[in-house]
Amino acid sequence: MARLQSSAELARVLTSIVRRRRRGTLEVTSSEVTTLLFFAKGRLVFAEQGTLGETLGRRLLRDGQLTQDQYAAVIQRMTAGLIESEQMRFGEVVVALGYLSPEVVHEALAAQVRRKLLLCFQWSRVRLGWDPSPEPLRVVAHFPSDPLQIVAAGIREYWAREQLLPTLGPHAARYPVLVKTAAQISEQLALPSAESAFLRAIDGRQSVDRLREREELDALGRERLLAALILTGAVRLADEPLEPSKPPPPSGSRGQPRAAVQRLAAHLAAARRRVDRASLVPPMDERRAALEAEQAHQRGLVQMGYDAWPLAARELRRAAELQPELVEYELYAAWAELRASPPTTEEGALEAREALADLAKRVRRKDRDHAFAWHVRGQLAALEGDDRAALKYFSAAYRLDRSDAEAERFLRLLKGRLEKK
Numbered sequence: 001m002a003r004l005q006s007s008a009e010l011a012r013v014l015t016s017i018v019r020r021r022r023r024g025t026l027e028v029t030s031s032e033v034t035t036l037l038f039f040a041k042g043r044l045v046f047a048e049q050g051t052l053g054e055t056l057g058r059r060l061l062r063d064g065q066l067t068q069d070q071y072a073a074v075i076q077r078m079t080a081g082l083i084e085s086e087q088m089r090f091g092e093v094v095v096a097l098g099y100l101s102p103e104v105v106h107e108a109l110a111a112q113v114r115r116k117l118l119l120c121f122q123w124s125r126v127r128l129g130w131d132p133s134p135e136p137l138r139v140v141a142h143f144p145s146d147p148l149q150i151v152a153a154g155i156r157e158y159w160a161r162e163q164l165l166p167t168l169g170p171h172a173a174r175y176p177v178l179v180k181t182a183a184q185i186s187e188q189l190a191l192p193s194a195e196s197a198f199l200r201a202i203d204g205r206q207s208v209d210r211l212r213e214r215e216e217l218d219a220l221g222r223e224r225l226l227a228a229l230i231l232t233g234a235v236r237l238a239d240e241p242l243e244p245s246k247p248p249p250p251s252g253s254r255g256q257p258r259a260a261v262q263r264l265a266a267h268l269a270a271a272r273r274r275v276d277r278a279s280l281v282p283p284m285d286e287r288r289a290a291l292e293a294e295q296a297h298q299r300g301l302v303q304m305g306y307d308a309w310p311l312a313a314r315e316l317r318r319a320a321e322l323q324p325e326l327v328e329y330e331l332y333a334a335w336a337e338l339r340a341s342p343p344t345t346e347e348g349a350l351e352a353r354e355a356l357a358d359l360a361k362r363v364r365r366k367d368r369d370h371a372f373a374w375h376v377r378g379q380l381a382a383l384e385g386d387d388r389a390a391l392k393y394f395s396a397a398y399r400l401d402r403s404d405a406e407a408e409r410f411l412r413l414l415k416g417r418l419e420k421k
Helices: 007-019 056-062 068-083 090-096 102-122 135-139 147-158 161-171 182-189 193-200 208-212 219-231 260-268 284-305 309-322 327-340 346-366 371-383 387-400 405-420
Strands: 004-006 024-030 033-040 043-049 125-131 175-178 235-238
Touching (some): 007 125, 007 147, 033 102, 043 102, 043 147, 056 090, 090 102, 147 182, 182 193, 327 371, 371 405
Antiparallel strands (some): 024 033, 024 125, 033 043
16 A cells, blocks of 8 residues: 655645646545546646535535526436436536536536645645556546646645645745746736735745745745745745845746656555546446435435425435445434434433534545535534534534525524623
8 A cells, every 4th residue: 555645745746747747647545535636748637536525516506506406407317317328427417408508517627627636735644646547538528727726725725834844844944036937926826916925025035934934924824835835846945045136047947857756656656556447437326326315415405404304314314325435425314313313312412423523524534625514513512512612613614605504693693602701
């Protein structure tokens, strides 16, 4: 089995893929999630990830581009197509039913590919495997995007201070020098204006430690951006400050190319497993089970909206039974069952809460931005009388899902209660 690598090594490998215009498939595994990243000429073109929340339909529903009824109609049409031995993709059905234009679906698919790489940076430790074979690229759609922009975004969004120190600490006394103009780097990495202002302060005369103490951004924001610039090769690190009379390098210059991909491939050659590309198109029975599970899940969510917990529990449990490997389904089913039939003993209630807390933790381990997992943790904290923890969890749930009226209600209640203490 491949050894665990830091997420900084993932950033270095991706930077090397871009710099050397590599072609192949990078497998990134952490906890219960495996992501396959497909590259052509150093560009990310496709991604596969075993996370329910990252399916195209779920994202369109979450972003408000599809209504609940439209989503259900698409799933129903896909299920009917399987019965007729016709394999249909979600995007094709959405367009065929006239819900969205091909251009909107294409952009949504491209955004989905970028999002799957971004989510890889929420894990601090990963296993990496590199397959240089060109065959997998021939069976997937291509939505080219710049991995470096996503690497920088992932670091700036997800990394905690302990993940940043191994990158910043060894270079504390060195002097970052931009390898392109600040405007070019800002554009390439899609930096917002506040971060672009910090970027302009990097002049080759201030050390990493000095830059970490500047006033632009907050402390964590400065450290995240510095780590992103170092790991994407947007800066070179000099041992001495740049002389005032010495101009920075020309805008087209680059740091030394990294050999991380080659080292990684050699190290993992014996352990690397080739992914069966037929798995990208599951067998008919598996696809039918997945679609029927999603139908049951959606019916259960509708019943949850009406507080019809026994009906919701029945539908959500069917979804979990059809797709037992998806912990998201199990979390919804277990929560509905608790609401439908609360334990009658304190011991039973404690066991149920512990099981739900573990399920929510497993879901958040796969997707830190899973709103319902945060919601459940808020509910559990409220049941335990921990108002401050409940406020934190419900705040996260509502930030991620503005349609969560129950989370909003709890937030108002908890804030009022804490203000009175």
